[in-house]
Amino acid sequence: MVTIDREAAPATAVAAVPALVAALAGRRGTALVLAAVPAAVALFFRDPDRTPDRPAADGPVDADTVLAPADGKVMYAGPGQEGVAPEGEWLQVSIFLSAFDVHINRAPYGGRLREVTYRPGKWLAAYSHESAHLNERTDLVVDREVDGATRTVVFRQIVGLMARRVVTRVAAGDEIATGQRIGLMKFGSRMDVFVPTDARLLVEAGARVVAGETVIARWSGGSHA
Structure with missing residues (x-):
């Protein structure tokens, strides 16, 4: 529907x-x-409705699974880029949304939102490197306890050349589920996801992804509820 x-x-x-x-x-x-x-x-x-709890191509959607937060085309997938990724060691997936893509954003990973930070900025083209840190955006940090340790995933809503507003409908302290709707961006934009380096990226630059369904990264430590 x-x-x-x-x-x-x-x-x-x-x-x-x-x-x-x-x-x-x-x-x-x-x-x-x-x-x-x-x-x-x-x-x-x-x-559109999405079904994040369906079996994924390489396993169930569980605590080891990171889903695409947006529909669009993968611009970059690899080690965290300098000036884009948060401090520390990360793997990064950047997704470009054209004006024709669905712009409802979903949580790539479930857990407790530790930080939700809105940052005003410019409206550079979303596919440019500089847009990641100069454009208007919201940074979200989610923590999840898995086998006694805390996993942290960071994701970022970034407006683009045509976009003029980022809408975030969750707040720090909220418990969110993998694939849950968390907001949207208006008229062409970008989403970045940063996962720890002990995960494995499952997409490459040029791939098309679907929010709440496409698995973009996964830990190989087994299945967790």
Whole structure:
């Protein structure tokens, strides 16, 4: 089932104004053509159901599994990039969302949110290296206890050239589930995920991923609930 997120209302209303003006002016043909604009804007906010608890291609979705947080194309997958990754040793997956991708964001990993930090910034093209630390973004840090140790996964919502707002609907202290909806970004953007180096990346640059379904990283220590 596909629903439309509530963030669609103001943007769709603005997009509908030209069609309304044309209709009031008696230009029915023009109004019909212009009516496609608000319809397209509404579709940008589509929110399809996803099933993160289904068996994944290489095992069940459990405490060893990291899912894609966004639909889009993998721009980078490898060691944490200098100036992009948090301090320390990380593996990084960066996903670019075009204006045609679903923009609802999902948690790549479940646990307790230790930090949710909004940072204002610029609106550089999301595929540029500099966008990761100069653009408007929200950084989220989630901790999870596994076999007596704490695993930490960091993920980041980053707006792009067309995006002008990041929406985050979770807060520090929340318990979140892997694949849970956590917000969205408007009109073309980027998401970065940083996992510890004892995990294994399962995607490469150029791959298409689906939020809440595609497994992007996994620990090989066995299955954990």
